[in-house]
Amino acid sequence: MELLKQRILAEGKVLPGNIIKVDGFLNHRIDTGLMRAMAKEFASLFNTEGITAVLTVEASGIALGTICAEELGVPLIFAKKAKSDNIEGGLYQSDIFSYTYKKKVTLLLASDWLGPRDKVLIVDDFLAKGEALRGLVDITNQAGAQLIGLGVAIEKGFQGGGDKLRKAGVNLRSLAIIDKADQDGIVFREEQ
Amino acid sequence: MELLKQRILAEGKVLPGNIIKVDGFLNHRIDTGLMRAMAKEFASLFNTEGITAVLTVEASGIALGTICAEELGVPLIFAKKAKSDNIEGGLYQSDIFSYTYKKKVTLLLASDWLGPRDKVLIVDDFLAKGEALRGLVDITNQAGAQLIGLGVAIEKGFQGGGDKLRKAGVNLRSLAIIDKADQDGIVFREEQ
Numbered sequence: 001m002e003l004l005k006q007r008i009l010a011e012g013k014v015l016p017g018n019i020i021k022v023d024g025f026l027n028h029r030i031d032t033g034l035m036r037a038m039a040k041e042f043a044s045l046f047n048t049e050g051i052t053a054v055l056t057v058e059a060s061g062i063a064l065g066t067i068c069a070e071e072l073g074v075p076l077i078f079a080k081k082a083k084s085d086n087i088e089g090g091l092y093q094s095d096i097f098s099y100t101y102k103k104k105v106t107l108l109l110a111s112d113w114l115g116p117r118d119k120v121l122i123v124d125d126f127l128a129k130g131e132a133l134r135g136l137v138d139i140t141n142q143a144g145a146q147l148i149g150l151g152v153a154i155e156k157g158f159q160g161g162g163d164k165l166r167k168a169g170v171n172l173r174s175l176a177i178i179d180k181a182d183q184d185g186i187v188f189r190e191e192q
Numbered sequence: 193m194e195l196l197k198q199r200i201l202a203e204g205k206v207l208p209g210n211i212i213k214v215d216g217f218l219n220h221r222i223d224t225g226l227m228r229a230m231a232k233e234f235a236s237l238f239n240t241e242g243i244t245a246v247l248t249v250e251a252s253g254i255a256l257g258t259i260c261a262e263e264l265g266v267p268l269i270f271a272k273k274a275k276s277d278n279i280e281g282g283l284y285q286s287d288i289f290s291y292t293y294k295k296k297v298t299l300l301l302a303s304d305w306l307g308p309r310d311k312v313l314i315v316d317d318f319l320a321k322g323e324a325l326r327g328l329v330d331i332t333n334q335a336g337a338q339l340i341g342l343g344v345a346i347e348k349g350f351q352g353g354g355d356k357l358r359k360a361g362v363n364l365r366s367l368a369i370i371d372k373a374d375q376d377g378i379v380f381r382e383e384q
Binding site: 023024025028029030031032033035036053058059060062063065066067069070074075076077078080082101109110112113 | 301
């Protein structure tokens, strides 16, 4: 998606450790107009007929997920990352490894909100190793829900998580795939 | 706001410990249509002329905050609750006590995204003791930004946090104030 790539080139910073910082528009300060444009792009990329929900994971996925859900006229459901007292029994759970926090994290979703009659689109702002998305796919399978596909804003292609999901047969579409990010700049993967 | 109160009465559950569970439409599964209606209500309740950003805190505030920000045509900025490697120096910080997690939590906001020329509306989905909002007001003051007011979806009036903020002179507007919640039901505060 050209609009997103231009924003990454104009405002993104590459930090040591191949960290791509886009927190001015994607995951700390949120450009809601850009979120809306990305939601429309996902609506055109996926067959969303019969969709019942958009699924994401807290925290930064919620902004994009909310706009996508409104665009598609369905609720957003977001998995939580830690057990709080406000969640009672009846949970889907999936363990993932968080490379951001360098520890195991359990994704939780109340089973009240996802079941066999659901048809979901999973969205997230970032894909690196793909752990969060693997957990969301796992939860979708536990619920017996139908998966339309995975929509991601920025994929760090050089970390391999996206290609692993594609090989597993998941319909993954990323709006910008970065194949190289270092002090020399950012290189995007050519569109298929 | 009548629409919100009706949803609370129809779908809310009161759990032991005066916990009000509204995770079917507000903070786990998100009714984006309701979020939009609440955003329009905030737009009418506050004087948002010259507003530059909406400010909230992760995680569940992000859904309402995103729709409010889009409604008002400004970016959303959300404070984070724990230090991750993706945030470099230059942070506003405010320590709050999280009654949900029963421990001290530090709210963090990159100073790049808020400064003396900003005019912000703070929004959040829930207000109980008011710790999260106190932290957001603190960060707004640290940034030297102008505070338009605080917009909250559901205030647990019986926990006193909202009235404390009002006494401190903050322009707080809650769309539903619950003054009593137990096994006998939910009682809303009369509108002023």
